[in-house]
Amino acid sequence: MDNESKIRDLLSVHGLRKTPIRKEMLDVFMNHDFALSASDLVHKMTVGNDRVTVYRALVSFEEHGILHKASEDKNGVKYALSDHNNPHEHHSDQHIHFICDGCHQTYCIEGVVEHQVKVSSDFQVDRVNFTLHGLCKQCLP
């Protein structure tokens, strides 16, 4: 296991147990630069293949801020490591979600979307969620 000490630290900090399944889940996340669904994880993991266990670990990781929901549609939720834990996210505290039209992966990428909202006063806008769509490097012609 590659990022073993990083993973052990991460679990320790949050008071979570270092079980084989949870360690491998985080390892899988650290070895991918795109977001993963529960089903993705179950297929990629070598130890333990019970969906329920994975679902419960995902919820726990999200509650502890280790993971966040990167995208969500009728086919389910995809999670990604939060910035400060993600080896692919070095330079920013904030990221944007990009969904590739080619490979359909969800990437957490660096960048900013500057925006100004003008809507009817019948609605109080507290947040704006952006998702970018297009082609990633691998899928560009």
Added chain:
Amino acid sequence: MDNESKIRDLLSVHGLRKTPIRKEMLDVFMNHDFALSASDLVHKMTVGNDRVTVYRALVSFEEHGILHKASEDKNGVKYALSDHNNPHEHHSDQHIHFICDGCHQTYCIEGVVEHQVKVSSDFQVDRVNFTLHGLCKQCLP
């Protein structure tokens, strides 16, 4: 039925049959100012309560541009009337989707979100999808 003639016209224009179920589906949409899921429709309708029929009608309506997907999450897809058919959308050709944190309804509202995207050149951004979140008039304190 209130909007009967409007509904008959709409179905005629698109070469769709004026069946009781489809007429009532459109009627339900016209009597709501927020987006509806297949399940919402099944519960609100008085004639025909087969999920499959509703699903297939939704697909057909979307293909004909009568409806569009207003929001989508793990709990399913919500549809809304396209602007030109929607009695609640008088003044604009474009709308924005607003999801209320209180009632969790999805509204198609008038307004604009000006935005500028700055991201790594590893990703070619073709479209930007955004959703506004906050509180609607009914849910404001």
Added chain:
DNA sequence: AAACCAAACGCAACAATGTTGCGTTTATGT
């Protein structure tokens, strides 16, 4: 108005995602 036909319907069956309950195992602190 009778016949025709494709559109629409309705039922059964299925797949996938996600959740809950409950008994068992195991990581971890004492």
Added chain:
DNA sequence: ACATAAACGCAACATTGTTGCGTTTGGTTT
């Protein structure tokens, strides 16, 4: 080494959405 709560694993279930197929029906043609 022991105790205990966290984590696991299994069965069962709910919901959304899809597919196949036979039947009904709206709309057209004759």
